[in-house]
Amino acid sequence: MEQEEIIDENTKKKKGASFMKNVLVLMFSQIMVKILGFIYKLVITNAPGFGNTGLGYYSAGYQIYSLLLALSSIGIPNVVSKLVSERVAIGDNKGAQRIFKICMTFFTTIGFALSLILFFGAEAISNVVYNVSDIKYVMQVLAPAVVFVAISAVFRGYFAGLNDMKPTSYSQVIEQFLNCVLSITFVYALIGKEPYIMAAGGNLSTTLAIVLTFIYLITYYKKRKLKVDINGVSPEENKSTKQLLKTILILSIPITISSVISIISPLIDSTTVSRCIQSAFAGIYPIREELEAFAMNMTGILSKVDTLTAMPIAINIAFSTALVPAISSSLAQKDYETASKRMTFSMFASLLIIIPCACGFIALAQPILNLIYPTASDGASLLILCSISMVLVALNQTITGGLYGISKNYVPAIAVLISVFIKLWLNIALISNPDIGINGSGISSIVAQAIVFIICIIVLNKNIKLYFKFGRMILGPIIAGVLMGISVYFANQWMNTVMGQSLSTVISIILGVIIYVLIIFIMKILKKEDILMIPFGTKVYPILVKLNIYKETEEHKAKHMKE
Numbered sequence: 340m341e342q343e344e345i346i347d348e349n350t351k352k353k354k355g356a357s358f359m360k361n362v363l364v365l366m367f368s369q370i371m372v373k374i375l376g377f378i379y380k381l382v383i384t385n386a387p388g389f390g391n392t393g394l395g396y397y398s399a400g401y402q403i404y405s406l407l408l409a410l411s412s413i414g415i416p417n418v419v420s421k422l423v424s425e426r427v428a429i430g431d432n433k434g435a436q437r438i439f440k441i442c443m444t445f446f447t448t449i450g451f452a453l454s455l456i457l458f459f460g461a462e463a464i465s466n467v468v469y470n471v472s473d474i475k476y477v478m479q480v481l482a483p484a485v486v487f488v489a490i491s492a493v494f495r496g497y498f499a500g501l502n503d504m505k506p507t508s509y510s511q512v513i514e515q516f517l518n519c520v521l522s523i524t525f526v527y528a529l530i531g532k533e534p535y536i537m538a539a540g541g542n543l544s545t546t547l548a549i550v551l552t553f554i555y556l557i558t559y560y561k562k563r564k565l566k567v568d569i570n571g572v573s574p575e576e577n578k579s580t581k582q583l584l585k586t587i588l589i590l591s592i593p594i595t596i597s598s599v600i601s602i603i604s605p606l607i608d609s610t611t612v613s614r615c616i617q618s619a620f621a622g623i624y625p626i627r628e629e630l631e632a633f634a635m636n637m638t639g640i641l642s643k644v645d646t647l648t649a650m651p652i653a654i655n656i657a658f659s660t661a662l663v664p665a666i667s668s669s670l671a672q673k674d675y676e677t678a679s680k681r682m683t684f685s686m687f688a689s690l691l692i693i694i695p696c697a698c699g700f701i702a703l704a705q706p707i708l709n710l711i712y713p714t715a716s717d718g719a720s721l722l723i724l725c726s727i728s729m730v731l732v733a734l735n736q737t738i739t740g741g742l743y744g745i746s747k748n749y750v751p752a753i754a755v756l757i758s759v760f761i762k763l764w765l766n767i768a769l770i771s772n773p774d775i776g777i778n779g780s781g782i783s784s785i786v787a788q789a790i791v792f793i794i795c796i797i798v799l800n801k802n803i804k805l806y807f808k809f810g811r812m813i814l815g816p817i818i819a820g821v822l823m824g825i826s827v828y829f830a831n832q833w834m835n836t837v838m839g840q841s842l843s844t845v846i847s848i849i850l851g852v853i854i855y856v857l858i859i860f861i862m863k864i865l866k867k868e869d870i871l872m873i874p875f876g877t878k879v880y881p882i883l884v885k886l887n888i889y890k891e892t893e894e895h896k897a898k899h900m901k902e
Contacts, residue, residue, distance in 0.1 A: 368508030372515040373653040379519040380646050383526040383541055384639075385714050391643070393526075393534035395635030397541055398642035399469055399613065400477025404542075407453045407485050418442070418591040419493055421743065423500025432565045435500065441583050443493045450489025458482035469613045471631050476539035484546040487553045494556040498563070506559045510552050517548035534635075590748060607763050608780045612638050615770040616777075637777050640718040644781075647707070647722060648729045651696035652736070682741045682799075683806040686734065690816045691864075693733040695855045698824030699848065700726035706831055706844040724781025731788035738795045745802050754794035758787035815864035819855055827851040860888050 384394050419442050426435035457464075461478035465471060495507040521544030529537045616634045624630040700707065704726075705719040739751045762783045769779025799805070807813065827847045834843035859865060860883060870880045884890065 368511050370650075370654055371512045373650040375512075375515040375519040377646060377650060379522040379541075380643075381711055382523050383537075384643065384712060386526050386537070387530055388532075389526060389534060389537050390714065391636040391639030391717075392632050393538050393541075394639035394642050395637070396471075396474055396477060396535040396538035397639075398645075399471070399635070399638055400465075400474045400481065400538065400542060401545075402610075403464055403468065403474075403478055404457065404481040404485070407457055408488055418587060419496025420499035421590065422587070423497055424502070427501060427565075436565050438583060438587070439493070439497045441580060442496070442587060443490065445584060445587065446489045446493055447486065450486035453489075454482050454485040457485060468610055470617065471613065471635065473533075473535040476535055477542050480539050480543040481546060484549045487549045491549070491553050491556055494560055497560075501563075501565065503563070506556060506563075510556050510559075513555055514548045514552040517551055518544050520544075521547055590746075607759065607766060608641055608784075611763070611766040611770055612641055612777060612780060615767060619771050619773045619776070640721065640777055641780055643708075643712060644718050644722045644725050647700070647711075648725050648732075651693050652729060652733050654692050678744070679804045679806065682744075682803055685737050685740070686805070686807070687812045689733045689737045690730075690813065691859070693730050694816045694820035695823055695851070697726040697730050698820040699827065699851050700729075702824040702828040702851075703831060703844060703847060706840060706847070710841050710844045718777075720778050721781050724778060725784060728781065728784035728788045731785070731792050735788060735791050735795060738792070738799055741799055741803065742795060745799075747798060747802060750795055750798045751791070754791045757794070758790045761790060762787040811864055815862055816859075819858040819862060819864065822858055823851050823855040826854050863888075 380394070383389055383397075384391070386393070419439065422438045422442075423435045426432070426438065458479055461475040461482070462472060464478065465474040491510065495510070498504070498506045522541045525540035525544055526537050529540045532540075613634045616637050617630050620633060621630060624633055701723050704722045705716070708716040708719055708722065735751075742748070742750050765783035765786060766779055769775045769782055770777065772779070775782075827850055830850055831843055831847040834846060867880060870883070
């Protein structure tokens, strides 16, 4: 009996280690992707003749492209990884491989059709959605990428289902690296041209990078695909292609709807900003070209802020992505305790990561914009508002991953749909007011994300047990974040008087990280098991014990010696 308990304990440790390994691999890739994305957007935004206006064209066209990506690919990795992981968990490799092939054929067809629609419908979409026709060039250079992204998404979902996050991580980093290099090259090669031409050149790099990354995924698949016994028996063999496709659609449609609605939310921002700004400031800018340029300038500010807030959220995506196959696999094996603990830890980790980032942005909004965008530094008030919604976005990502894992796919779709209508109404009402303007987008985002959070957390809590300790897991990170934010705000104010603003901002950010980590350990917000799961945790914990910040109990010592 004791031997069985030891084996069971070791099995759980291996599962936890595997889950955290996947999280860390994804986290690394997401950080690299966002850093590279940040670099090239920083460089092109500061390019002569580009600025907020060029960024406005760049992001407006990209929003439409993103919408079609949601229809053809976003949500596919979650669906494929869920179905494949369930088959593999019970040893049905043959069934997993069949599901993969059906998904590949189906989603490739959809991606190809949407590529054609985007290319030939670009001009009509530009006029109807934005009332700015020149955005069509950005859409047309992005159109071929849609089909390749759809195919790549199936590959990524397949490997996620096999508990292999490396191809997803590596391919994303490769893609973004190529995108970074090519974007900067193309935009600077087009200096002197109109901003919309420069924006189109920048987005052409996206298509080329995606095609090259697609080649990497095919090569990886040929080496690492599942080994299937041709003579083996699979429960899936009794199902027709039509039946399996129906299962795929039942899972994918709610996720796709949720993804589409999520993409519609920023699309609503860029659309309403463009149209409402043109309406609100028509009297100030009577010349149409000037009015369009001003609208694109405001859209560029929104895109710039989104780029900054997307970086912390990217780290959190690792948890939501790894949760789907992890929870699905645990539930398929009826291991409900592991599923619950992974869900709880992921939400706790999301708060620990996102709260200090939000507090840092709020405390240093203008200094950060001055540092990063010296030629286009406006948008501090919008950054502060979006930092608040950023916390809710991160939590919603993690909760949504959990809901997908327990097959409650429709819940996020319904929640986001409700929030989108509220956001649209608030955007129109607020942005059209010249005194509020672009900040209306930030206010509406807070309200919309709060609605999604309330709906999703209620449903999740009814279906999976959460082991949350309010004081340690919720109040603790908030207190640590607020104390850090106050400290760096006053430190930055003082340092500005004795050194340059750029240097004081960099030092303040580093100081903020150190202060936050110290407060987390001093308040003992992390338990021993939490510390051991983080990178280098096994080395950090003994140091904390030596510093008397943590104390090793006799029970822990005995357990450690036994292990």
